[in-house]
Amino acid sequence: xxxxxxxxxxxxxxxxxxxxxxxxxxxxxxxxxxxxxxxxxxxxxxxxxxxxxxxxxxxxxxxxxxxxxxxxxxxxxxxxxxxxxxxxxxxxxxxxxxxxxxxxxxxxxxxxxxxxxxxxxxxxxxxxxxxxxxxxxxxxxxxx
Amino acid sequence: xxxxxxxxxxxxxxxxxxxxxxxxxxxxxxxxxxxxxxxxxxxxxxxxxxxxxxxxxxxxxxxxxxxxxxxxxxxxxxxxxxxxxxxxxxxxxxxxxxxxxxxxxxxxxxxxxxxxxxxxxxxxxxxxxxx
Numbered sequence: 093x094x095x096x097x098x099x100x101x102x103x104x105x106x107x108x109x110x111x112x113x114x115x116x117x118x119x120x121x122x123x124x125x126x127x128x129x130x131x132x133x134x135x136x137x138x139x140x141x142x143x144x145x146x147x148x149x150x151x152x153x154x155x156x157x158x159x160x161x162x163x164x165x166x167x168x169x170x171x172x173x174x175x176x177x178x179x180x181x182x183x184x185x186x187x188x189x190x191x192x193x194x195x196x197x198x199x200x201x202x203x204x205x206x207x208x209x210x211x212x213x214x215x216x217x218x219x220x221x222x223x224x225x226x227x228x229x230x231x232x233x234x235x236x
Numbered sequence: 237x238x239x240x241x242x243x244x245x246x247x248x249x250x251x252x253x254x255x256x257x258x259x260x261x262x263x264x265x266x267x268x269x270x271x272x273x274x275x276x277x278x279x280x281x282x283x284x285x286x287x288x289x290x291x292x293x294x295x296x297x298x299x300x301x302x303x304x305x306x307x308x309x310x311x312x313x314x315x316x317x318x319x320x321x322x323x324x325x326x327x328x329x330x331x332x333x334x335x336x337x338x339x340x341x342x343x344x345x346x347x348x349x350x351x352x353x354x355x356x357x358x359x360x361x362x363x364x365x366x367x
């Protein structure tokens with residue numbers, strides 16, 4: 093069984109400029125497995141006892157984990173297994189993601205790209221946790 | 237820690253390490269499962285784009301480039317051709333620059349991954365806040 097819970101509930105986007113919504117449920121088991129494959133055993137991710145004494149108050153997820161719903165939303169929108177060659181992404185991490193969090197993507201076509209016949213779509217994205225706290229945001233250019 | 241990787245003595249703009257990773261269909265499938273992909277892949281030999289990030293990060297940790305406790309604060313990424321099962325990926329790692337802001341130290345890491353045909357797979361620049 094997958095350690096991450098993804099939702100297809102938002103596949104029918106609420107607005108024509110919204111992309112499908114994707115979610116990931118963060119667990120310590122998911123973080124530990126991600127550490128195995130990335131070899132990123134930074135104690136702030138995997139050492140629960142040590143992390144309690146840090147300003148974070150506990151372990152936090154690797155940055156790629158809460159970012160994953162953004163990739164999945166764009167790939168679902170395109171109907172592809174991966175982003176097109178030439179895609180570019182800029183992002184800022186705004187808050188840590190922790191075990192127990194459910195991270196939800198929000199990806200939209202930007203106003204600048206709407207209705208333009210160009211071959212590059214500009215997407216803005218944000219991810220929030222279950223308390224509506226922003227954990228990251230950014231922009232993605234996708235050749236179509 | 238290797239002085240080439242330390243804030244004060246970092247060698248900027250040079251390739252600090254290089255590594256090779258072979259991608260298997262099993263790894264792609266395991267990654268999709270771990271990250272909760274529910275839709276069946278159109279082509280199970282094609283990896284999700286985000287898998288490319290892992291190989292560079294793995295290289296950085298294996299070579300102890302990152303100081304313990306480093307926190308990633310932002311990325312600028314470019315994605316090239318898809319990763320496919322059977323690909324051999326070569327990643328080069330460098331430190332592009334360093335800076336201080338609001339009393340904290342930051343390093344801008346860069347990893348560039350090509351496949352066996354010398355095609356760009358991904359170019360990842362990310363900022364790490366140094367503890």
